[in-house]
Amino acid sequence: MKDLWLDYETYCDLPIKKAGGVLYAAHWSSEILIAGFAINDEPIKTWGAGDSEPWGLVDAMEDPQVQVWTWNALFEYSITRDCLLYGMGYRLPCVTLRRFRDAQALSASLALPLTLDDAARAIKLPVTKDPRGKQLIKRFSTPQGGRIRPEDDPEGFTEFREYCQRDVGVLREFVGELRERALSPFEQRVWVFTAEMNLRGIPLDMDTVRSAEKIVTAHTTQLEKECESVTGGLRSTQRDKLLKWLNVRVSPQMENLQALTLVSTLETSLLLEEARQVLKIRQSTSRSSTKKLQRMIECVGELDRVRGGLAYHVATTGRWGGRLIQPHNFPRPSYSLEDIERILGFIQDEDLEGLVLVYGDPLEAISSCLRAMICAPEGSTFLVGDYASIEARGLCWVAGQEDVLKMYRQGGDPYVDMAAHVYGIPYTSVTPKQRFLGKIIILGCGYNMGWETFIGSCATWGVTIGEQDAKDAVFGYRIRYDKVTQLWTRVGNAALHTVRTGETTEVQGLRFSMKRVGHTPFMFMRLPSGRSLAYPSPAIEKRKTSWGEWTDTVTFFGQIPGKAIWGRRHTYGGRLVENAVQGICRDLISYGMLKAEGAGFKQILSVHDEAIAEVREADTVRLNEYLVALCSYPAWAEGMPMSAEGYHARRYRKG
Secondary structure, three states, X not given: OEEEEEEEEEEOOOOHXXXXXXXXXXXXXXXXXXXXXXXXXXXXXXXXXXXXXXHHHHHHHHOOOEEEEEOOHHHHHHHHHHHHHHHOOOOOOOOOHHHEEEHHHHHHHOOOOOOHHHHHHHOOOOOOOOOOHHHHHHHHOOOOOOOOOHHHOHHHXXXXXXXXXXXXXXXXXXXXXHHXXXXXXXXXXXXXXXXHHHHHOEEEOHHHHHHHHHHHXXXXXXXXXXXXXXXXXXXXXXXXXXHHHHHOOEEOOOOOOOHHHHHHHHHHOEEOHHXXXXXXXXXXXXXXXXXXXXXXXXXXXXHHEEOOOXXXXXXXXXXXXXXXXXXXXXXXXXXXXXXXXXXXXXXXXXXXXXXXXXXXXXXXXXXXXXXXXXEOOOOEEEEEEXXXXXXXXXHHHHHOOHHHHHHHHOOOOHHHHHHHHHHXXXXXXXOHHHHHHHHHHHHHOOOOOOHHHHHHHHHHOOOOOOHHHHHHHHHHHHHHOHHHHHHHHHHHHHHHHHHHHOOOEEEOXXXXXXXXXXXXXXXXXXXXXXXXXXXXXXEEEEEEOOOOOEEEEEEEEEEOOOOOOEEEEEEOXXXXXXXXXXXXXXXXXXXXXXXXXXXXXXXXXXXXXXXXXXXXXXXXXXXHHHHHHHOOOOHHHOOOOOOEEEEEEOEOOOO
8 A cells, every 4th residue: 555645735715714624625716726745755746736737646546555645634635526636627536535544633643733833843853844834825825915826926836835845744754753553444434434424514504594694783783882872982892991991880890701700790799780781782792602603604515514514533532523613512502492493483584673572682592593503404304312421321331330330221310319319318209409410410520520610510500509518419429439439549540650650550441551652752541442542741740739739640741721722731530531431432422323324324413422314304213223323332342331312303403
């Protein structure tokens, strides 16, 4: 098998960050400016606009024994298909997704950065990307104020060729350094499957999306006029000036205008009525969820579908993530399904007055309908499978908490059981309110959460809890789930021992090892599936605990949570257990979805613990068959009690 190393520099009238790579590649204005390529270790060649036919590249593409290595391979595949093959008239049926290998996916699987220059820098490659690249891309690929063609600046275009050529070299060096950890055959299937879902696309009800956007625009305009009238000319988007205006009228003063601050101020602060009015306006106009409507309009393509909305291996654990319309972070609806259907009617009639009359804040009402904008076309419907408590089950499975696993297998309710334990009452006496707290405890306390954090966790569920009740809940969990509690300590100690000594350790099927890949040391945690989670450049550092003691802690190189920068991160037993459980659940979901795909269910999306297939309306009778396929499990997961619930509907909804 030969390797083709490939990188394109392209032009399109569409901005790629807004449209997404698949829509960008398919657009009529999209074209290849430069193709940099090489076979194996041969010299790197470039083909550019104005050159004769790119026969060297086409010959390599025509050979089914050549695998194509690129960075962000779905984009390079789309450009190959839409610009090289269709656009330039070549007919090469052997160019399929299965021949592509994604170096970005390899980087993600090793918990390294998702841009080639950052990833190369992270593993200290002696060859790095050309810093001139950004300026050259701006000049030829994303010009501002008029396009610059190669013939307009031949000297600059020659530099652009050199930059592309250098990129191919960095790509080849990067993969060469890490190739021994290339995706397994199963993971390559998952990557291909993800790309196939992205090419199928997420269908949207664009008529309703556009009507909703009109209502949002009209109502926001009204609110801004109201804000200007009350404040003497300030708009709700003028953050610093508005904060200064509010702080004259609010006590105590506000530190910022973030969503939680607005809620807290409206509920607890002393404020003038005019300040209350402006705070509510700011709440409405700053609602990020309704901005998704504009995002849908920007990136929707042929047949009203968003293509490229799913990303492979975004989290360290391997879970899928959202792109473009970000289906993974749609807001939780404030209204029932019946209300959402009624709201959709108001939207489709573009009846702003009716929405205000019945639901008050039309932006909140529309925000509750965002999932419903994902809508199967006429004659089709969705089958949606939701894995039931898969993470709570997975945690008990890996910890060996057999008494709780038995409860799951026999159809018992662990939330009721937890509430009964905390409240010291019989199982049959637990009230719905007490069961809800039991649910919060199980979902929140599985990874060594402290009682202070648990109070905040309850608040996100709308539950207020005192200090003693929080302590009773947290310590009650640790007593009831003793095997889980022991696992935190055992896993934390195993990781410390491996990093300190270099020796391999194993706890409950989780194997920790140290290995140098190329020039970079990694700590690996191998999961029961055989897939490993990676922790680059691990070390042991002293760190002060929340209770004031200094203790040895494993640190590693990674992205700082909530920031776009990379640096040293720390971890501990509870967090490593969380990583392991989420990784195991991801492997089970991937396995089940591939089984369902093999059974003929064409899937378009995975959102958290949900899988979504698009089928003919006549196939709604196959829902149970779909759920059974999703709950297939491999031999390594023997004893894991899998279960899924589901529904069929044309519109996607919160299950």
